[in-house]
Amino acid sequence: MEIDVGARETISAHRELQVIEASLEDHELRLRLITDPKSVLGTERLLTAEVKRFAELLIGNPIFRKGLQENPRATTEAFGLRLDPLQVRAMWDGQALREGRLTDADLQRDGIRCLNAFNELKRAFAGRMLSAVSSNVAFDAWRRRQIARCRTEVDPANASAIVHAPATFELASGCSVGCWFCGVSAEKYRGAVSYAAIRDDWLAALAGLRDELGPIASKAFLYWGTEPLDNPDYEKYCLDLKAVCGEFPQTTTAIPLRDVERTWEVIKLSTREGCQINRFSILTPRVLHDTLAHFTPAQLLFVELVLHNRGSLMVKADAGRARNSKRLREDREFVAVELGEYASPALQAARPSTIACVSGFLINLAHKEIRLISPCSASDEHPDGYIVFERAAFADGREAVARLRELIARHMPTQLDAATALSFRGDLRYAAEDDGFVLRNEFDTIAIRNKAHPALMQRIGHLIHEGLWNADAISAALGGEFGVADAQARGLLNLLFDKGVLRERAATSS
Ligand code: SF4
Known part of the structure; x- marks a missing residue:
């Protein structure tokens, strides 16, 4: 086992960050970085990827956390990381941090800089989504208003992570995964939408979305209360979205191991087609272990792990199926105790209450239904953490576009409506x-x-x-x-x- 630190790392870390940054606009380069990093940087080991994995284990695995406190180097080595944990001490040594024993140098180590740079990449990705502008003046003003409302209506940390995508399509009826904490209360899986059967309507709806909203339609994605990989033709829908609206959508899958080869092909396809960040939802400690065993750190460099597994420090949203549940309470109590050891007060105070991220149209191709939605704190009135302003049925793609126009006309006034008495929001x-x-x-x-x-x-x-x-x-x-x-x-x-x-x-x- 070689732990390489020191001057050589300083040079390679600097170069590595330059290459990663360049790869954001060069999709072939990014593909090579994740499939054959040696051909780009002369090494299989990317410091950023190792530190990212270190952070994932730190958040997701209590055995790793405990081991670090007792024997950091042996623990890091046992988990297969090629990284000196003392070089990233600022990430995990809460006691040294509290006692003021960490120096400026500790906070400026290459590993820390790489992690910060990677997190900045994720923030920029979300920022581009949030700041996207619609050419439809009414829709744009309405979406900006929903963003402003969420900033004061949702837990601040939660609100700052919401990208307010303009639209999403569900490609199935329900979800086959059935998570106990599902924040949008996904229904039981009843089958995927056949691409061959829906193709014409789907393409017409997509073209209508693009024509109505303009380039912001490229920020649409393809799941909600559904698992994208439940649909065997998911990749075809993604390619259509890019062909019609301009961008290949981000994928979040909770079944990265159901068909590992397909998952890897989706990541490569997505990377080649320009998507910068994908996500795996990790549901159990076993899935975390096996995911890290199946994929190298470099392969998952641009895949964010959303750690929902037992033992993780990630706080789940009090929404949907998890809302007010005993299991959520226990989960939060565990996280609060563990976070007390490591995290900043802001992180410890986080109380997410929605996982919704669309201010716009939720279109289900199985039920042929369109809803106008926007995130909110889950409540008795909106238990799944999003407002449904209206829902409407459609028979085909042409009707879907007609319904979309009607929703804009009915719900997105550019002036205050003379017929309505004004009042403040109910939560204020x-x-x-x-x-x-x-x-x-x-x-x-x-x-x-x-x-x-x-x-x-x-x-x-x-x-x-x-x-x-x-x-x-x-x-x-x-x-x-x-x-x-x-x-x-x-x-x-x-x-x-x-x-x-x-x-x-x-x-x-x-
Ligand atoms: S959280 Fe996602 S994967 Fe889990 S049941 Fe809900 S929609 Fe399905």
Whole structure:
């Protein structure tokens, strides 16, 4: 066993990071990095991939965590990692961290820099998704409003990880995996959608999505309460999505080992076609062990492991099937105790309450149903952690596009609707202040103040809090009482609307 550290690593780590960064835009290079790293960097061992695996074991395997505290080098070697754990001490030595024994050099080691760079890559990937713009003005304003609402309605760490993809397609009826914690309460599996049978409707729906939303349609993906690899033709759907909308979708699979060869082929195809990050959901300690045995660290360099297995430090969302369950409570208690040893206060405080990540259209090709949805904290009203604004059936691709247009027209006004009385969101508690008002919930305090016009701001808050008045009436009241021009009053109301603090058109339960 060779643990190579020191000057040689410094040079190779620097070069490695340069190559990884370059590979983000060069898909063939990225493919070579994961299939034959030696041909690119002269070594099978990529420091970034080793550190990534180290982090996965640290989060996912309690035996590894314990072993590190007792005998770090022997433990790292026993788990097959070619890495000196003392070079990445800042990742795991909580005691040294608490006692201030870690130096700046410890925090700047190559391994730490590689991990940070890789995490930055993942953040950039999510950031590109979040900041994508739709050419459909109404849809774009609606999506921005949902993003703003989520920022103040969902646990902050949870909210910051939501990418608000514009659409997703389900390619089956239900999911064959049946996780106890399924955050969207996936139904029992009843079969996949035949590609041959649905092809024309699917392509018509895809083209309609692209035509209605513009380039942001390329951020769509192909699962929800479904497992993508349940559909034997999944790869064909992915290639169609790229051909019609412009990008090959990200895959998250919970069955990476059901057919290992197929999984590997999907990763390679996805990489070649330009997708940068895929994900495996790891459901048990055995799957974690076998996944790491089947795939080398380099092969999984661009595959994020979502560690749902027993013993993992990942906090599960209190949504869907897990919501209010005894098992979730026990799981969180275990994680809280373990995290106390290692994690930052922010991580320890994380309380995710949704796994939903779409603000847009959820289209099921098996049931031929389209829903307009957006994430929220799971509640009795929305137990699966997302709002369903409306659902509609369609018979074929042409009708799917027609329904999509109708949903945009009905739910995405660009102006405040004159027919609707304005009110604050149900989760927000209103309180008047000297120079305006504040809205509070368990996650945030939103202060709306104007020291130059305190009475005006108070009055706006009060009128909306009453929940009786539409935009016309509020504008007229502000004009009469304060001499405010109609355009200015509507500007203030639209500002609140865009911040997502006003109740949207009545939604049905998810
Ligand atoms: S979490 Fe994913 S894989 Fe598990 S049951 Fe739900 S949809 Fe299926």
